[in-house]
Amino acid sequence: MKSRRQYSLRSALVHGLLFVLALYFLVPLYVMVVASFKSLDEIIHSSIIALPIVWTTAGWEKAWSSACTGLVCTGIKPYFFETMAILFPAMSAAIVIGALNGYLMSFWRSRSADILFGALIIGSFIPLQLFLIPLAVTMQKLGIFGSTFGLILIHTVYGVPLTTMLYRNFYVSLPSELVKAAIVDGAGVFKIFRSVIVPMSAPITIVAVILVFGGIYNDYIFALTFGETGKRPIMAAVLNIISTQYAVAEHNVNMAAVMISALPTLLIFLVAGKFFVMGLAQGSVKG
Amino acid sequence: MSLAIHNLHKSFGQTPVLNGIEIEATQGEFLVLLGASGCGKSTLLHCIAGLEPITSGEIFIKEKAVQDFLPADRNVAMVFQNYALYPTMTVARNITFGLECSGASKAEQHDALQRVSSLLKIQDLLDRKPRQLSGGQRQRVAIGRSLVRNPDLFLMDEPMSNLDARLRLEMRSELRSLHATLGATMVFVTHDQTEAMSLATRVAVMDQGQIRQIGTPYDLYHAPNSLFVAEFIGTPGINLVPGTLHLQDDSVVFQKNELKLKLESYQFTSTPEEGTATLLGIRPESLIPASSQPASDSLNSLEMKVTDVEMTGGDLHVRLKNNGIDLTTRMASSKRVRPGDKIEIFINLDAISLFDPTQGTRL
Numbered sequence: 001m002k003s004r005r006q007y008s009l010r011s012a013l014v015h016g017l018l019f020v021l022a023l024y025f026l027v028p029l030y031v032m033v034v035a036s037f038k039s040l041d042e043i044i045h046s047s048i049i050a051l052p053i054v055w056t057t058a059g060w061e062k063a064w065s066s067a068c069t070g071l072v073c074t075g076i077k078p079y080f081f082e083t084m085a086i087l088f089p090a091m092s093a094a095i096v097i098g099a100l101n102g103y104l105m106s107f108w109r110s111r112s113a114d115i116l117f118g119a120l121i122i123g124s125f126i127p128l129q130l131f132l133i134p135l136a137v138t139m140q141k142l143g144i145f146g147s148t149f150g151l152i153l154i155h156t157v158y159g160v161p162l163t164t165m166l167y168r169n170f171y172v173s174l175p176s177e178l179v180k181a182a183i184v185d186g187a188g189v190f191k192i193f194r195s196v197i198v199p200m201s202a203p204i205t206i207v208a209v210i211l212v213f214g215g216i217y218n219d220y221i222f223a224l225t226f227g228e229t230g231k232r233p234i235m236a237a238v239l240n241i242i243s244t245q246y247a248v249a250e251h252n253v254n255m256a257a258v259m260i261s262a263l264p265t266l267l268i269f270l271v272a273g274k275f276f277v278m279g280l281a282q283g284s285v286k287g
Numbered sequence: 288m289s290l291a292i293h294n295l296h297k298s299f300g301q302t303p304v305l306n307g308i309e310i311e312a313t314q315g316e317f318l319v320l321l322g323a324s325g326c327g328k329s330t331l332l333h334c335i336a337g338l339e340p341i342t343s344g345e346i347f348i349k350e351k352a353v354q355d356f357l358p359a360d361r362n363v364a365m366v367f368q369n370y371a372l373y374p375t376m377t378v379a380r381n382i383t384f385g386l387e388c389s390g391a392s393k394a395e396q397h398d399a400l401q402r403v404s405s406l407l408k409i410q411d412l413l414d415r416k417p418r419q420l421s422g423g424q425r426q427r428v429a430i431g432r433s434l435v436r437n438p439d440l441f442l443m444d445e446p447m448s449n450l451d452a453r454l455r456l457e458m459r460s461e462l463r464s465l466h467a468t469l470g471a472t473m474v475f476v477t478h479d480q481t482e483a484m485s486l487a488t489r490v491a492v493m494d495q496g497q498i499r500q501i502g503t504p505y506d507l508y509h510a511p512n513s514l515f516v517a518e519f520i521g522t523p524g525i526n527l528v529p530g531t532l533h534l535q536d537d538s539v540v541f542q543k544n545e546l547k548l549k550l551e552s553y554q555f556t557s558t559p560e561e562g563t564a565t566l567l568g569i570r571p572e573s574l575i576p577a578s579s580q581p582a583s584d585s586l587n588s589l590e591m592k593v594t595d596v597e598m599t600g601g602d603l604h605v606r607l608k609n610n611g612i613d614l615t616t617r618m619a620s621s622k623r624v625r626p627g628d629k630i631e632i633f634i635n636l637d638a639i640s641l642f643d644p645t646q647g648t649r650l
Contacts, residue, residue, distance in 0.1 A: 175369055177367040177368075177369055178371050178374075180333075180336075180338050181365065181367060181371040181372075181373075181432075183338065183357075183358045183359065184336055184337075184338070184358045184363065184364065184365045184385075185359070185384050185385035185388050185432075186358075186359030186385055186389050187359075187384070187388045188388075191388060195373075195376075195384070196373050196375075199375035199376075200374060200375055
């Protein structure tokens with residue numbers, strides 16, 4: 001009896017703490033959601049936590065297609081598509097290059113591969129602010145400053161160390177006999193990669209997609225520095241919408257804009273979260 | 288000659304792992320590389336396959352020097368300890384992958400698959416993935432994968448060590464009959480001496496990157512060329528009795544305390560000198576209890592006291608002691624023997640070995 005009472009006291013404390021933490025994170029979200037569905041009038045005159053009396057999607061519509069940044073009133077739609085135009089090519093390139101790097105580094109080992117891997121890891125820990133000016137100069141010289149292609153290139157380059165690390169650590173945990181068997185079977189380096197290694201890479205690819213997607217989509221500093229004026233990626237644009245100074249602050253539109261820009265990463269996590277955890281566990285423990 | 292290796296050396300950095308390996312294997316030979324872990328037997332197999340570059344030496348497969356060839360061009364097949372089946376491919380594709388890589392047509396692949404799967408009785412498994420197979424089935428598929436390309440040489444790296452004891456016995460006899468059916472040359476690595484003895488036409492005992500002896504299982508057991516091989520092979524181990532050799536009336540006599548054995552049938556490598564120190568090696572089977580003494584002159588007797596009896600099922604391992612001589616013998620477990628009993632033992636001198644105690648060489 002005693003141990004049982006102790007247990008329930010402990011679990012009550014744990015659950016209580018979890019409840020408080022959940023509130024801490026969920027209340028702002030709740031406020032955002034209800035505010036985005038209210039009219040501006042209602043926001044000003046009702047309590048911040050009250051449910052909307054009249055549900056309206058006007059804020060969402062305006063945020064998507066007609067909210068203004070500066071003098072341009074296009075909503076965040078074009079910025080959203082700009083982000084997608086950068087995200088998909090850069091993510092695909094970073095994943096393909098990272099997988100190939102990881103494969104070559106883990107199964108075709110050489111001293112130079114180990115040095116290269118060490119350099120990649122060190123490189124990925126240097127704060128990216130340090131690179132901004134050299135990058136800007138380089139891109140200016142290459143004539144791709146402020147272009148979509150420039151941002152794709154930067155995000156690819158910046159994503160490769162992460163994907164290389166993920167794939168390499170995953171492949172190192174696979175039995176090396178698989179590759180040896182394929183060598184004896186007469187398969188070449190790339191045939192082994194395509195036919196044996198890539199089909200086994202689904203778990204770690206899900207991890208890579210989630211991390212790289214989040215990284216590129218949520219990027220602010222590259223978007224702000226290298227984005228073309230009027231055609232910046234979404235994270236830079238959404239801040240412009242919110243911080244537009246003239247007239248009254250349209251809280252419902254702002255909330256809707258923030259929600260729209262946060263949704264894709266949220267969706268990715270909800271859909272792939274389970275696989276994400278599985279992939280991480282598989283990568284670190286056993287192949 | 289199906290496989291010939293001459294003066295093969297291999298080092299990892301500064302550490303030598305193979306030192307002057309010499310092997311010759313004729314067509315249809317089942318050669319087993321036997322040794323403790325770390326003796327270099329797996330490395331040797333990987334060198335033959337071409338998965339490890341060699342430092343120096345020559346490897347011939349079917350009279351062709353292959354040491355500079357890529358693994359795929361050596362026409363060898365390999366079975367790995369963990370089978371290394373491609374987990375995302377079906378059994379059928381696992382088996383035909385090698386053919387696919389060498390550019391065989393779909394029809395050729397299909398025919399080869401039919402041939403191999405009926406030979407190994409795995410027709411029902413062809414659509415499954417490796418993870419849906421039991422250990423024994425995986426083993427079969429791995430062997431199937433090695434058969435499909437009609438290789439000149441089969442290389443097997445401890446393929447049975449992941450199976451449970453009963454399945455291992457089954458696979459052993461299947462592999463023996465498969466070898467007989469195919470007439471193929473096989474090189475098989477194991478640390479299990481029973482497995483080595485039961486499969487091999489010849490066994491190469493390896494130690495510290497060298498081959499200590501290469502011969503038929505019979506030769507290794509009954510005429511080991513060194514103390515190392517004598518002690519390595521056989522359970523319970525060979526009995527070793529230190530003593531001296533004396534020359535008496537044209538024959539050699541082994542003496543230890545009161546025990547005197549007249550060695551008439553022993554083939555000395557060179558005639559020993561008077562007073563040579565030696566180790567006498569006697570297999571447990573060559574110590575015969577008096578009650579089952581066969582009529583023969585080459586038997587010499589000794590009365591001994593039983594100190595310990597170990598029951599192993601069909602056999603008893605009986606430890607005996609007399610005046611500084613310790614011996615172990617094997618008896619049928621139907622015999623009633625207890626510690627403290629005194630029994631008369633005869634030594635069968637047709638199956639003994641004599642070794643130099645310091646060099647470890649056979650006299």
